[in-house]
Amino acid sequence: MYQLLWKGFRFGTLLQVAVGPVCLFIFQTAASSGFWAAEAAVLAVTLADLFYVTAAILGIGALIERSSSARYIFKYLGAAVIILFGISSILGSFEIHIIPGFGTLTRTNSESAFIKALLLTLSSPLTIIFWAGVFSAKAASGEMSGREVSYFGFGAILSTLVFMSMTAIAGTLTGSFLPSSVTLILNILVGLVLIFIGVRTAVRN
Structure with missing residues (x-):
């Protein structure tokens, strides 16, 4: 079991x-x-990944992959959410909030960070198809049984928790000595990158 967890990690x-x-x-x-x-955002991302991995193991990814209309809907919906977050990040830097009651990406509390991260992670539902492909390949090759695939998937989820927590630590250390003007620029740059990723997601075949 531990070896499979390590492989997944x-x-x-x-x-x-x-x-x-x-x-x-x-x-x-x-x-x-x-x-x-x-x-709090890391916890949301981990829970979303747990949902996707579980859905893939249960075979939901295969159902989505068979429906081209479902793939298109999920792709464009996910792209729209990412672009919206990018625009919100840029405008939020200037205290302009385009989503009433949703606050800004520049200053946030734990509760709103959790919700935002959950929405951002769930904006990529085609992730289920990716995990379904990985697990199917492992099972079809005879490399892993159904139970072993579950251990492998749980190990991959643990990597999300660890890596994203390290990212949070790095961001905290960086933000502790950055002047507000640099933080403002960082927020704008992140917003531009998010918009680019969203557009690329929409136009990619």
Whole structure:
């Protein structure tokens, strides 16, 4: 069991190295709002990944993959959410809030950070298809049984918790000595990157 957990952890860590919108959001939250707000976001990301991995193991990913209309809906919906977060990050730097009652990405408390991170992570439902492919390959090759695939998936989820927590620590340390003007620029840059990722997600085949 422990060997499978370690394999899943290593695999998940390789995926985490490819910095995405969620990682950027957690770093930004830590730099502007502190470690605990960012760690609340980390918890949300971990729970969302747990949901996706569980759904993939249960075979939901295979159902989505068979429906081209579902893939298109999820792709464009996810892209729209990421772009919205990017715009909100940029405008929020100037205290302009485009989502009433949702606050800003520049300063946030633990509760709102949790909700934002959860929405941002769930904006990529096609992740289920990726995990379904990984687990199917492991099972089809005879490398792992159904129970062993579950251990592997749980190890990958643990990598999310560890890597994102390290990102939160790095963001907190960085934000502790950055002047407010640099933090403002960081928020704008993160917003631009999120918009780029969202547009790329929408146009990618």
